[in-house]
Amino acid sequence: MKSVLDYVAKGLGVRIVGAPGSGRTSLLKSVVAKLEEDGATVYTMFAAPALSTVPFAGVLSLGLDLRSRTIGILGIVDLLSVQMARTGVHLIAIDDLENLDRESLAVVDVLRRRTKVPLITTMNDRPFQPRVSSYLGSIPEATVSLVPLEYEQISKLIMKMLGHPAEVNVVASVLTKSGGNLRLAVRIIETSVLSERLVLKDGWWCMSGTKLMNEHLHGTVEALLQGLRPEEVRALNKMSLLGPSPVDRLVAAVGEDILDNLEYNGLISVIEGPDETLLAAVFPPIVDDYLRAHTRSSRRILQSAVTDHVIEEPGDHPVSAATDDILSAAISVLRQEMGSNHAAATRYFQQRRDALEESCYHKWERHRSLSNAVAILRIYWGATVSPHRIQEVLRRTDSRSGDSGDLFLFTMSLAWWQFSHEKNLPGALATMQDLSSREPGLRHQAEAVMAFLRASHGSKSGNQHHGSPHAVEPGPQGGIVATITGMLELYRLQPLDAQKAMDTAEGAEGYPQFESFIRGMAMLSRGREEEALVMALSSREKALQDVDQFAFVSQSYIAALSLLHHGLFDEAEYLMGRAFSLGKPGFLVDSLHVAMLRLSSLRAAIPATSVGATARPRGMDNGPFPGLGTGLHDLAASRPASAKAFDERASRIMEKSLARGYVFEAMHTGLFALGLLPGPRVRELLQKILEERGMTVHHQLLTVAGAAIEMDLPRLRHLLDTYVLDGDTFQVAMVLRGAEQRSQLSGEPAVASEIRRAAKDFSARFGVVGTLFDFKSEPPGSSLTLREIEVALVAGQQSNQDIAEQFGISIRTVESHISNALRKTDTTTRKQLADLIRNAPNSLASGAMEASQASS
Secondary structure (H helix, E strand, O other), rough: OHHHHHHHOOOOOEEEEOOOOOOHHHHHHHHHHHHOOOOOOEEEEEHHHHHHOOOOOHHOOOOOOOOOOOHHHHHHHHHHHHHHHHOEEEEEEEEEEEHHHHHHHHHHHHHHHEEEEEEEEEEEEOOOHHHHHHOOOOEEEEEEOOOOOOHHHHHHEEEEEEOOOOHHHHHHHHHHHHHHHHHHHHHHHHHHHHOEEEEOOEEEEEEEOOOOOOOOHHHHHHHOOOOOOHHHHHHHHHHHHHHEEEEHHHHHOOOOOHHHHHHOOOOEEEEEHHHHHHEEOOOOHHHHHHHHHHHHHHHHHHHHHHOOOOOOOOOOOOOOOOOOOHHHHHHHHHHHHOOOHHHHHHHHHHHHHHHHHHHHHHHHOOOOOHHHHHHHHHHHEEOOOOOHHHHHHHOOOOOOOOOHHHHHHHHHHHHHHHHHOOOOOOHHHHHHHHHHHHHHHHHHHHHHHHHHHHHHHOOHHHHHHOOHHHHHHOOOOHHHHHHHHHHHHHHHHOOHHHHHHHHHOOOOOOHHHHHHHHHHHHHHHHHOHHHHHHHHHHHHHHHHOOOOHHHHHHHHHHHHHHHHHOOOOOHHHHHHHHHHHHEEOOOOOOHHHHHHHHHOOOOOOOOOOOOHHHHOOOOOOOOOOOOOOOOHHHHHOOOOOOHHHHHHHHHHHHHHHHHHHHHHHHHHHHHHHHHOOHHHHHHHHHHHHHHOOOOOOOHHHHHHHHHHOOOOHHHHHHHHHHOOOOOHHHHHHHHHHHHHHHHHHHHOOHHHHHHHHHHHHHHHHHHHOOOOOOOOOOEEEEOHHHHHHHHHHHHOOOOOHHHHHOOOHHHHHHHHHHHHHHHHHHHOOOHHHHHHHHHOOHHHHHHHHHHHHOOO
């Protein structure tokens, strides 16, 4: 809306482009209402398909009195020209331009050429129709495109419509089925509640079954199909049964003209499949569900005729080399993806994942062996299709015979399910201990898993594990000790040791997904965020092709952390939203999924309405990786009354992490807190963590933060002038912004002004492109009582005796009020205190004066 109004203010016409149901009509109504509120006269025409052949239907919708005039194009133009010659701002708005009748188009064309009146139109995102372009194609105009909704927007939409947050699977299902279309999303939400496909449990909207498709949606889908020719409907039916299929095969089967027309009407989407094959699928997915159900129930002949659907095997794709500017190259590729329609690709991924899971599960049902169980459990590590099925496999598999490697993986999966889903750490440890007792050859592996379980739970004993991959006999389970060693070293912030553990395990079969995750996180903790981002984006793309939700979620997490470090919130939130849209992941990466839910809401920092609320508040304060615990999210959502209070809270969170052995998370919390509101305790803790590990990667950042905290302006200026570009440039900009706020809270407005100028020069010199975090603190002095404010106002000029006589209180009470005010505002002198209250926003001083006058 702001973009439209800005263009109009420049005298430009505006074309609002979006798919049917994207909200373009609602946007136009809001724009018109705002313009009329500001005093403009807007002539609004609302077109409709049924009136496209009715002469002057658009003009008649203006409600003009045309009875006394000859109805003709030029006559109406004359009438409107007279009205627009009057004083004031005049505009024309046309909704659904492609359905405006020919005569009304002619009126607008002649009138526009005669009066140069700005024109605001809405139209479909299909190719421009020649009939319309011949009239209005020469008019200068700006274009505002309405893009499909993302995960976070769907989550907020459900919250707004239903009054409660929804679980991850609900949001993901609405997003996928609607293809991000606003109107379809609204109808799916409404009808799902009406048909009780969505039910409210413990304040959360949950799915009562596996699907949201219901009979109340049939009319909505049929409206999308209205106007299609019989052969086009038959083609869609066939495509719904085939699923995503190669375009060249469909061209031969249904014809190129039919496919072109269906794509023109937005009913199919083309995506890139394995080996760069172009695949076409019915779109939006809700249409696919409708057609498939209809065809399978009533179109037996067509169903039996479709037999050529073959799921392509995923292929490997070479990764293009990064350019010299690694970050810019990665961001460029990512933004290209952000501009595409990824709903169809998400749907394709889910279909292939579900087909693979179904095949493996039925194979296990036929023969409940360990090998078949491990095959299906590997899928459930990353993709949870049905918790009931997971428990069935874990409970009913015959584990008495089989390969020792399969037995280990099966038992490890059972233990992790007990730990993560059932919250039963003793039971999980007992499961692995029993395996160690029964199978002496698996003792080292079992002990490694037990150490990892304890460490993930936060038990210090788990951090004492020093298992070595060399102590393990070769075999399919041989790499697990090295993998767990690498994970534990990451927890302790020992990235080089984590990488060494992975190097020693090379050639051991088993855990490539864990290996790529450990190497990526090690790069991040060493300050090589750009390289970690490139590797994560490459691995994420391969995971899409390989239908590997485990790798997709874990690599999205690495990429998101790297982007957040550079302040690229939009790109990070997009990546996390793509991971969320696949639905709730399997039990081995569920914790990373929860972490991303919390990280995705750091910028909003409103726990009640942000996506982070869907992570549910239950959980420990600290986790081994950023976002796993609630501490970081709560820190961002806090509104501290003083810089000292924030410093104490942030340092306590870091100390709790260190006590649990989560040094990586403590370091990340310190970097994050330092950028919000820098404080001496956080800086000291962070510096100690890095020095103990011989890491110098954040040296410049800590030095700048030290000068800013101490308000040593000459030293700060010198440090910024001699700063050498590194990976912390955005973080330095954040520290400067936080230091400015710290100075304001401490009653030093002059220092704050100097830091603001220094920060502006720094950002301009280095071209800082990230979005600075909009962290809000409580207004200075907001925690003071009314009497403390009254006393503080005069504390800078009057003695305690004079203040006591003025307010009729004892000298001891005056001393108590001043002492409390100094402590609450983090000021050190009476003059600082008085200046802070006098210059505070929301006029605390004036409120206190009014109260004082009223009492007197």
